[in-house]
Amino acid sequence: MTGRATEQQPHALAEQNVARLGELAGLSADEFKAAFRNHAAGVAVITADAGDGPVGLTATSVFSVSAEPPLFVFSISGQSSSAPTIERAETVVVHLLGAHQLDVAKLFATSGVDRFADLSSWDRLITGEPFLPGAPSWIRGRIINRMEAGGSTVIAVHALASAVTPEHADATPLVYHNRTWHHIGEHSQITD
Amino acid sequence: MTGRATEQQPHALAEQNVARLGELAGLSADEFKAAFRNHAAGVAVITADAGDGPVGLTATSVFSVSAEPPLFVFSISGQSSSAPTIERAETVVVHLLGAHQLDVAKLFATSGVDRFADLSSWDRLITGEPFLPGAPSWIRGRIINRMEAGGSTVIAVHALASAVTPEHADATPLVYHNRTWHHIGEHSQITD
Numbered sequence: 001m002t003g004r005a006t007e008q009q010p011h012a013l014a015e016q017n018v019a020r021l022g023e024l025a026g027l028s029a030d031e032f033k034a035a036f037r038n039h040a041a042g043v044a045v046i047t048a049d050a051g052d053g054p055v056g057l058t059a060t061s062v063f064s065v066s067a068e069p070p071l072f073v074f075s076i077s078g079q080s081s082s083a084p085t086i087e088r089a090e091t092v093v094v095h096l097l098g099a100h101q102l103d104v105a106k107l108f109a110t111s112g113v114d115r116f117a118d119l120s121s122w123d124r125l126i127t128g129e130p131f132l133p134g135a136p137s138w139i140r141g142r143i144i145n146r147m148e149a150g151g152s153t154v155i156a157v158h159a160l161a162s163a164v165t166p167e168h169a170d171a172t173p174l175v176y177h178n179r180t181w182h183h184i185g186e187h188s189q190i191t192d
Numbered sequence: 193m194t195g196r197a198t199e200q201q202p203h204a205l206a207e208q209n210v211a212r213l214g215e216l217a218g219l220s221a222d223e224f225k226a227a228f229r230n231h232a233a234g235v236a237v238i239t240a241d242a243g244d245g246p247v248g249l250t251a252t253s254v255f256s257v258s259a260e261p262p263l264f265v266f267s268i269s270g271q272s273s274s275a276p277t278i279e280r281a282e283t284v285v286v287h288l289l290g291a292h293q294l295d296v297a298k299l300f301a302t303s304g305v306d307r308f309a310d311l312s313s314w315d316r317l318i319t320g321e322p323f324l325p326g327a328p329s330w331i332r333g334r335i336i337n338r339m340e341a342g343g344s345t346v347i348a349v350h351a352l353a354s355a356v357t358p359e360h361a362d363a364t365p366l367v368y369h370n371r372t373w374h375h376i377g378e379h380s381q382i383t384d
Contacts, residue, residue: 027353029262035356036329038365039254061257068224145340149337149348152263164230180382190291190294190366
C-alpha cells in the first residue's frame, strides 16, 4: 500500500512517497492510475486527414481553455495509430459524443479495425476533414500549438467552425470513469 | 441560427461558417460555449503556494496525459486570482473531488472570499503545499512545462506523490456539465 496515505496521517506517508520515489522518478504508472481513477471525463472523437486518408480516435482529454479567443486542447499518445497523421494535420474535427454514441466511442478506441469502414457513418466537411454527423456537436479547428509531455503531445486548437445538431442538442453527454461508461442527466444531478 | 448546422445539411452550413467567420476570427464566444455545452468534465481543486500564502481554484480542465512518465495537465485563465501564484509556483497539488465535496468545489470557484478561512478544512504537506484532506485522491507534482493559449496557460505537471484516501476511495466523482453538478455511479452507468 505504499503510495497511498490514510487521511489520518497524510503528512507522514507523503514524506515516505517523496523519499522513496525521489523527485525525478515520480509516481509509478500503477500509483498514478490509482490516483486518477476517481476522475471522470467527457468523451470525444477526434478526426483528421493530412492527405492520406481519414484517421480518428476516442479521447477523454478534450477541454475548453478559453472562449475568447475560442481555444481548446486535447492530448494524443505517440503510441496511437492516429498520431502520425495528427502530427502533420493542420486542422482537426472534435466531436463531443452523446450517450447514444457508445458504439462510436468503442469503435474509435478499438485497435486493428478500419474505423471508417461503414461509409454511412461519416462524411467530409467541405474543408476536407472527416466528420461524424451523429454527434450532438462538433468543432472544426486549426492546430496552433503543440507541447510535448512524455511520449504524448498536448495540442492547442483554435475553433473555426462548429455545429450543434438540433435533434441531439439536448442529448445527455457520454462520460467515462474507471473503465465504465456513464450518461448524465436529471437522474445524476445533485440538487442542493 | 447562424453557426449551427442541421444534420441534413452540415456541409452547406459549415461552409457558411467558414466563409462568414473567416479563418482568423474563429467562433464567437457564444458559439464556442454552445458547442462545448454538451461536454462533461470531472472537477478538481488545484492548490499552490509560491511563498506568499495559499491559493486554490476549482478546475474542470484536469486530465491525465501519460502514466509512464506520470504526467497530467490543467489550464488556468490569466483572469484567475490564483494565476500570479501558479505562474511562479514550482509545484502544485491537484485534488480530484468526490460528489460529497460540492461545497468545496463551489468555495474554490467563488470570487472575493478567503478560500482558506476555515483552518480545519485544509493542511499543508510536509513539502509545504496547501492540501484538502477530504478529497478522495490528490496528486502532488512539479510543473515541467507551460503553453500559452489565448489569455490562458496550459500547464504540464510531473506527478511526484499521491494519496488515495481509503474511506473515500469508492466515492462517486463530482462531474460538471452545462452549469449543473452531477454524481456518477451505478445509477448512471450504461450497460450493454
